[in-house]
Structure formats: C-alpha cells, structure tokens
Amino acid sequence: MSAAPPAISTPDPIGPGHRVTLGETLPLHLDCGLDLGPYQVAYCTYGRLNADKSNAILVCHALTGDQHAASTHPVTGKPGWWGTMIGPGKVIDTDRFFIVCANVLGGCMGSTGPKEINPATGQPYGLNFPVITIRDMVNAQAMLLDHLGIRELFCVIGGSMGGMQVLQWAASYPERVFAAVPIASAARHSAQNIAFHEVGRQAIYSDPDWREGGYLAHGVIPKNGLAVARMAAHITYLSEAALHRKFGRNLQNRERITYGFEADFQVESYLRHQGSTFVERFDANSYLYITRAMDYFDLAAQSGGNLANVFKGSKTRFCVVSFTSDWLFPTPENKEIVRALNAAAANVSFVEIETDKGHDAFLLDEPEMFSTLKGFIDGCAEVRGLNGNSSNGARS
Amino acid sequence: MSAAPPAISTPDPIGPGHRVTLGETLPLHLDCGLDLGPYQVAYCTYGRLNADKSNAILVCHALTGDQHAASTHPVTGKPGWWGTMIGPGKVIDTDRFFIVCANVLGGCMGSTGPKEINPATGQPYGLNFPVITIRDMVNAQAMLLDHLGIRELFCVIGGSMGGMQVLQWAASYPERVFAAVPIASAARHSAQNIAFHEVGRQAIYSDPDWREGGYLAHGVIPKNGLAVARMAAHITYLSEAALHRKFGRNLQNRERITYGFEADFQVESYLRHQGSTFVERFDANSYLYITRAMDYFDLAAQSGGNLANVFKGSKTRFCVVSFTSDWLFPTPENKEIVRALNAAAANVSFVEIETDKGHDAFLLDEPEMFSTLKGFIDGCAEVRGLNGNSSNGARS
Structure with a gap:
C-alpha cells in the first residue's frame, strides 16, 4: 500500500x-x-x-x-x-x-x-x-x-x-x-467552557468538507466550519469592555449602516478576519482533539x-x-x-x-x-x- | 407566472x-x-x-x-x-x-x-x-x-x-x-452582542443548504447552520453559575468518559437538543433578519x-x-x-x-x-x- x-x-x-x-x-x-x-x-x-x-x-x-x-x-x-x-x-x-x-x-x-x-x-x-x-x-x-x-x-x-x-x-x-x-x-474545565467548545466542534462537524474527519484525503478543508468555531471562541477570549473600547458600534469603512448583511460593524469585520486567517494555520481535526482534551481535564478526579x-x-x-x-x-x-x-x-x-x-x-x-x-x-x-x-x- | x-x-x-x-x-x-x-x-x-x-x-x-x-x-x-x-x-x-x-x-x-x-x-x-x-x-x-x-x-x-x-x-x-x-x-446593542450574532449568521451562511437564502425553493433547510447558531446563542442566555448548577461536569447516561466525540457531558447533550429542536420551529432567514434588527438598534442615534x-x-x-x-x-x-x-x-x-x-x-x-x-x-x-x-x- x-x-x-x-x-x-x-x-x-x-x-x-x-x-x-x-x-x-x-x-x-x-x-x-x-x-x-x-x-x-x-x-x-x-x-x-x-x-x-x-x-x-x-x-x-x-x-x-x-x-x-x-x-x-x-x-x-x-x-x-x-x-x-x-x-x-x-x-x-x-x-x-x-x-x-x-x-x-x-x-x-x-x-x-x-x-x-x-x-x-x-x-x-x-x-x-x-x-x-x-x-x-x-x-x-x-x-x-x-x-x-x-x-x-x-x-x-x-x-x-x-x-x-x-x-x-x-x-x-x-x-x-x-x-x-x-x-x-x-x-x-467548566460546563460553560465545555458548551462553547461543543459549539465549535458542531460547526466543524456541520461543514460538508469535513468529510467525517477524512478531508485531507479528499483535498479539501472544512474552512467554513473551522472559521465559525474560531469566531465563537474568539469572543470568549476577549471581554465586553475590550470589545467596546476597541470597536464599540463603529462602522467599517462606511458612514452609515447599509441595511444588509455585509460587515457594517468593525467588530464583524474583525471577527471575519479572525476566522479566515485561523484556517490558514490550523487543522480542524486538531481543533476537535485539543478542545476535547481541555473538556476532559479535571485534575481532582x-x-x-x-x-x-x-x-x-x-x-x-x-x-x-x-x-x-x-x-x-x-x-x-x-x-x-x-x-x-x-x-x-x-x-x-x-x-x-x-x-x-x-x-x-x-x-x-x-x-x-x-x-x-x-x-x-x-x-x-x-x-x-x-x-x-x-x-x-x-x-x- | x-x-x-x-x-x-x-x-x-x-x-x-x-x-x-x-x-x-x-x-x-x-x-x-x-x-x-x-x-x-x-x-x-x-x-x-x-x-x-x-x-x-x-x-x-x-x-x-x-x-x-x-x-x-x-x-x-x-x-x-x-x-x-x-x-x-x-x-x-x-x-x-x-x-x-x-x-x-x-x-x-x-x-x-x-x-x-x-x-x-x-x-x-x-x-x-x-x-x-x-x-x-x-x-x-x-x-x-x-x-x-x-x-x-x-x-x-x-x-x-x-x-x-x-x-x-x-x-x-x-x-x-x-x-x-x-x-x-x-x-x-453592544459590540459583544453584535459579535455573537455575527457568529450565528456565519454559521447559517456556511451551511450549503442555505443556498444563498433561497433554500425554500430548493426543498431544503440549513438546519445544521441554524442549529449551531442556536447553540452559540443559547449559551449566552444562561449564566456560568446556572450551567454549573444544572449540569456541572455530569456525564450523560454513562459512568465514565468515552474518549470520543459523542456527547459525554450532559451540557453537550442539552446543547445539541437545543439546536435540533430549534430548527423545527424557526426559519433561518428570519434568524438573520431579526438578529440584524437587534444589531442595528441604537435608540440614542x-x-x-x-x-x-x-x-x-x-x-x-x-x-x-x-x-x-x-x-x-x-x-x-x-x-x-x-x-x-x-x-x-x-x-x-x-x-x-x-x-x-x-x-x-x-x-x-x-x-x-x-x-x-x-x-x-x-x-x-x-x-x-x-x-x-x-x-x-x-x-x-
């Protein structure tokens, strides 16, 4: 073989x-x-x-x-x-x-x-x-x-x-x-943190390009799912105060809201960037395994x-x-x-x-x-x- | 027509x-x-x-x-x-x-x-x-x-x-x-809340069954994406204390962790249920529009x-x-x-x-x-x- x-x-x-x-x-x-x-x-x-x-x-x-x-x-x-x-x-x-x-x-x-x-x-x-x-x-x-x-x-x-x-x-x-x-x-690892990890994993599982974990053999990567996982997690790494200070409700390169689904707000643009750059450097299955290791961590046990x-x-x-x-x-x-x-x-x-x-x-x-x-x-x-x-x- | x-x-x-x-x-x-x-x-x-x-x-x-x-x-x-x-x-x-x-x-x-x-x-x-x-x-x-x-x-x-x-x-x-x-x-609506909404929307956009919003005409619904959006949002509706009190690190119908990606923890099982039942009653595009309305809300403006x-x-x-x-x-x-x-x-x-x-x-x-x-x-x-x-x- x-x-x-x-x-x-x-x-x-x-x-x-x-x-x-x-x-x-x-x-x-x-x-x-x-x-x-x-x-x-x-x-x-x-x-x-x-x-x-x-x-x-x-x-x-x-x-x-x-x-x-x-x-x-x-x-x-x-x-x-x-x-x-x-x-x-x-x-x-x-x-x-x-x-x-x-x-x-x-x-x-x-x-x-x-x-x-x-x-x-x-x-x-x-x-x-x-x-x-x-x-x-x-x-x-x-x-x-x-x-x-x-x-x-x-x-x-x-x-x-x-x-x-x-x-x-x-x-x-x-x-x-x-x-x-x-x-x-x-x-x-707390219940809330397990929950956030589970959301990230579900985002990866949901991506058809994940191919039940076998994506590498198919020449694809589940980049959309991994990006969503990263975006959700990234919010938890910051604080509401930091997000408010950095972005507030500032608009992204526009003077007024567009009444649409583009990234009107800077914070949306920032999150999308976090998602898209992450998939360039990280493996989706690794994300599953490492989040699981964290979930399982319970030192007293x-x-x-x-x-x-x-x-x-x-x-x-x-x-x-x-x-x-x-x-x-x-x-x-x-x-x-x-x-x-x-x-x-x-x-x-x-x-x-x-x-x-x-x-x-x-x-x-x-x-x-x-x-x-x-x-x-x-x-x-x-x-x-x-x-x-x-x-x-x-x-x- | x-x-x-x-x-x-x-x-x-x-x-x-x-x-x-x-x-x-x-x-x-x-x-x-x-x-x-x-x-x-x-x-x-x-x-x-x-x-x-x-x-x-x-x-x-x-x-x-x-x-x-x-x-x-x-x-x-x-x-x-x-x-x-x-x-x-x-x-x-x-x-x-x-x-x-x-x-x-x-x-x-x-x-x-x-x-x-x-x-x-x-x-x-x-x-x-x-x-x-x-x-x-x-x-x-x-x-x-x-x-x-x-x-x-x-x-x-x-x-x-x-x-x-x-x-x-x-x-x-x-x-x-x-x-x-x-x-x-x-x-x-705060920057953090806009960010969480954007994660949910991205989860929906990422679902191939969303069909750029035209899923109804194709006889499909983007249930995976909507479920992920719901799961992420649902965490924000609760508190860490409530999640700890209700679920903690309790296991779901098993005596020990399985070293796998099934819902070992009750909180995972609960979240998956929240996602799967939500898609039975809610429309993915409505989720996009209503979250957007909330993001845009700024009464002082x-x-x-x-x-x-x-x-x-x-x-x-x-x-x-x-x-x-x-x-x-x-x-x-x-x-x-x-x-x-x-x-x-x-x-x-x-x-x-x-x-x-x-x-x-x-x-x-x-x-x-x-x-x-x-x-x-x-x-x-x-x-x-x-x-x-x-x-x-x-x-x-």
Whole structure:
C-alpha cells in the first residue's frame, strides 16, 4: 500500500525548530488505554542549557498556540506568540534560561496529531487518532525532556490550556518541577467552557468538507466550519469592555449602516478576519482533539475528587495568576487552585491582575503581569542558585 | 407566472391566533427607505378589551419568541413562552387586561418575513425581504393597534429584544404608552452582542443548504447552520453559575468518559437538543433578519446621540428590570436607560433582581420579578383607573 501524499500542501510547520521521534522502544501509554509509538514532537528552544541542566523553563502553549513562542511563525510570518515574555532581559530571560516549547500531542505544527501520517496505514490519522488528554500531552513533553537530558525543570509556565499543563506537570512530576506558573487557568474545565467548545466542534462537524474527519484525503478543508468555531471562541477570549473600547458600534469603512448583511460593524469585520486567517494555520481535526482534551481535564478526579490531595507533599513553588476581566477562566476558578494548594500546605502565591483585556491578557502587553512574574521567577532563580553567571553558563 | 408552493411544509403557525393584512392603502415606510405593503401581522390576544379600550397591554417577544405568549404553541405543542406571567390572576392579569402579542415583522410565525410569499413574485421573499429594524417592527405593531381600534396602550412590556421594542414604543409613540416595562434590555446593542450574532449568521451562511437564502425553493433547510447558531446563542442566555448548577461536569447516561466525540457531558447533550429542536420551529432567514434588527438598534442615534433627548417630555411611567447574572444585557446597560430617563425627568423605577439564571431569567419562574412587576402594574392600573370592575368590563 503506497502512502498518498496529503492533497493539501501546507508550509513547513517546523521552521527553525526541531522535531524528534519518541516512543520507538517504549510507547506512550495514553489515558484512553491505547499505546502511541513511535510519535513525533516538534519543539523550539531559546537560550542555552547550563552545565548542570538546572536552568530549563518549559513553556506550555494554549489551544491554538504552538512551539513558536518567541520566534517568527513559519506559516504566518508573525512574531512568536509570547515574544513579549521571552527574550534577552525579558521576564523569561533567554540570557539566563533555556526555554523549551513543544507543540502539544494532537497539535498540527509538527507533533503527532490527526493531521500527521499514521505509520500503520500511510494515511493521515484523521479520526483514527486516539482521543488524548492534557496528561497525555504532559507525558509526551516529559519524554521530550528525557530525550534532551533534562531531569528537573526550573519552571513550567503557561496560560489557559498551557496552565492546565502546568498543573498536570506539578501533579504528575512534582520532583521534576521547581516552580510552576499557571496563568488564567483552571483545575477543571467548566460546563460553560465545555458548551462553547461543543459549539465549535458542531460547526466543524456541520461543514460538508469535513468529510467525517477524512478531508485531507479528499483535498479539501472544512474552512467554513473551522472559521465559525474560531469566531465563537474568539469572543470568549476577549471581554465586553475590550470589545467596546476597541470597536464599540463603529462602522467599517462606511458612514452609515447599509441595511444588509455585509460587515457594517468593525467588530464583524474583525471577527471575519479572525476566522479566515485561523484556517490558514490550523487543522480542524486538531481543533476537535485539543478542545476535547481541555473538556476532559479535571485534575481532582485523578485523586479521588480532592484537588488538595493532588498536591500533597509538593515542594514546587507556585504562582497562580488571574485577570479581573477573564470570564473564560475567571478568578474564582483560579482561586480554587490556590485554595487546594493552601490545603496541601504548598508554597503558593496568587495575583489577580486588574485589566479589561479578558482571557487573552496573558498574551498581551500587560505590565503588571510582567512585573509579577519577573519577581516570582527571579526570586525562585535566586533560591535555585541560578543568578550567578558562573552557574548558568548562558551568557554569551 | 405561477406561484410555486414552498417545498418545505410547516405546521400552521397561526394556531388559535389571528392574522390581519395591513398596509394595503398606506404602506409601511421602512427605515431602509423602502415601502412595505400589503403585509401581514399574526397575533394572539388574551382577556377582553374594556369599553373605553384603556386596558390593553402589548407584550413584545424576544428574538426567537412569537405571538403565542400564553397559549399552546401550534408547532411545538408547548405552553406559551410567558405563561408564568400572563393568565387569570397573574402579573399580567387576563381577568383585568386585554393582552396583544404580535409576531414581529421579519418573523416566521405568520407575520410577513423572509419565509412568506412576496406578492410581487409569488415566491418566498428570502433575501429579497428588506432589512428591517426594531422601529419597523414597532411601526407595524402600531398599525395593528390602529386596526384593533386601540389608541393608547395601558402598558408595553417585554424582555430582551422585547425590551428594545418597549423602548422604541416609548420613544416613537409616547402619547400612546401609559406604562413601559423593558426587561433585561438595552438602548443599543453592544459590540459583544453584535459579535455573537455575527457568529450565528456565519454559521447559517456556511451551511450549503442555505443556498444563498433561497433554500425554500430548493426543498431544503440549513438546519445544521441554524442549529449551531442556536447553540452559540443559547449559551449566552444562561449564566456560568446556572450551567454549573444544572449540569456541572455530569456525564450523560454513562459512568465514565468515552474518549470520543459523542456527547459525554450532559451540557453537550442539552446543547445539541437545543439546536435540533430549534430548527423545527424557526426559519433561518428570519434568524438573520431579526438578529440584524437587534444589531442595528441604537435608540440614542435616533436623537442626535443623546438618549435622554429621546424621552424628553415623556409622561410614560417606566419600570426597568435587570438580572444580576445576565451577561448578555447586563445591569450597567439597563442602568444607562435609567440614567437617560432620569436625565429626561421621566417617571422611572429600576429593580435589579438577584438570580443566577442569566438573561433567560425573564422567561423563568422568578418570584422577585413577578412581585416587582405586579406591584408596578397594579400601581399604574390604579392611577389609570383600571382597578374597578365597572371600568374594565373584563370580568366574566
């Protein structure tokens, strides 16, 4: 049986990053019960690993993010999604730390996911890809770090679904995580968030070009469905105040309403743009799988329903961050994490940042977040003995 | 040219209600500049009009509501959408008042809208129906009341888009409105709400069965797109707290997650049901037109951008109601109405009702709302001289 090349050509998703094949001898045992192997993980690194490999920071990306956190995106040509946070002298200082960011399992930027070729069939996995969980993603990252020879992470950090991975890291590998920073996250996905994800998935299922998940073999992509999913989700990433401030009821390149269904309002034009650009860089089946992984996330359920038990005995230093206008992962859900950590006698600080930018604030220029995280990371680095030039060897 | 019957047969939308043809001699002049006429308005009435025609209450329905406010719905067989409010001895007392509820212009339950036959072509209007506004809907209702011989309304009341119509009535016909009750409403549609509407419209446009609006002639309906639109909108009608209370992360008829894309969670099953039942009773093009009318609503813009000017000199008694957990038409937007009414020296009371039920609270069993509105309506009736049996003649 010869492997048919995917009919949709996409730019190289790896760019200046790397890709490694893992699980060849020992497969990844997934939560669903299946074994996955071999599989691939695509990742980027920034900065240099020091001699004793103690300065590594794992950055975990959100639902539609990827490994290109601080370098130009090879598909869109845009700057990395966390370029504000990662760089020389920045909060996540590439002069001092070695940063690893990996495309999640199930993703579409080079890590094994529904878009990639199933070695067993020579065809894209499509819906034959197993349903994965946040813990599966984290276990795959752990195998990547094993491959890189990094036993302990100085810090694991991420926002939204990235924060879920941070919590799972601290729960699954407490001895490997010195500091953990879950931002705008939750220990379990709420009913409302599952509902929004289900709407997005239904939009994809409804697109005839989805072809029951087999679109790649048919040379089509369900771009309309994926765009609708993105538009619905995008509203939840912002706040009403931010939408009002940015767009209000301003009209798009016209002086009056047209009494029609064109994008009279700027906010409509903005949303349409969000939808149409998203489909250029993201795979619809990946969207299904990753939203499902988030829906399934319920950390307490891994420990008999008691979240504090998950963190019992943890020596990890936590900094939990939330945003006042985030209604997707609102402050009360972040406080639940803090309460559980306190109940587990863990070392935890918590900061709620005042902003009107909504959930996406973690991706934006948010000075109070920068100063909060700089203080926490620098403090942890001092305790970890990472502040001297001699110990990190990363200065050029 | 012979009129092709619509290929989709639908149950009689009129039921025990009425339908009248209006605008035959004098057409309805629409905001878009076109004249509409003749056109039809389908409506229901409850209670009896008194001798001096002073006891009429106009109930205005919301986006997906209709005229069957207090009687069995002829398509779904379900009770009227405001049966909790309207009836003998209820807040809107059918023993004392004569209640009129009309399907809005652009609707799909018998009033002229995109589903109805365009007399000029013998075909369903589809996208040839003119884009209408909340003011157009209200002007059509005013013509219905002229037809019924009712000059002054004792009260105009409605929630959500119904509240927009209430405000427009008070603005356009102040001398015809003795009391006005806009519930969970706004004087203009917010950027976030326009955004959610645009997502719903895009879901409909994306459905190949929409056929550029011409689906009726093709014997199909864009049920997938309309269902996705409904699901996205439905989330906004509830609150996170209500979703958490009703569903949480409860599983649907199973003991554990299935690692698949079936509706594992009750909230998913509930949403899918909301989508699939909605398409049985609602027309996709009507959904486009009515959401557009709401987007276009900006009452202050009708009076130079100053909302207070709209109500200058008004003698109408207002009662503005909002709900604490309503994030679609949150309290601050209702307070904007109150502030403008105060600035216009109008007679206004305002009540924010504590509830976790979200925007849809106005449709639900909400005792504090009932007692608030009963007090307001009874008080107004006393001032209007409607409390004696002799004056209303509606007792049987």
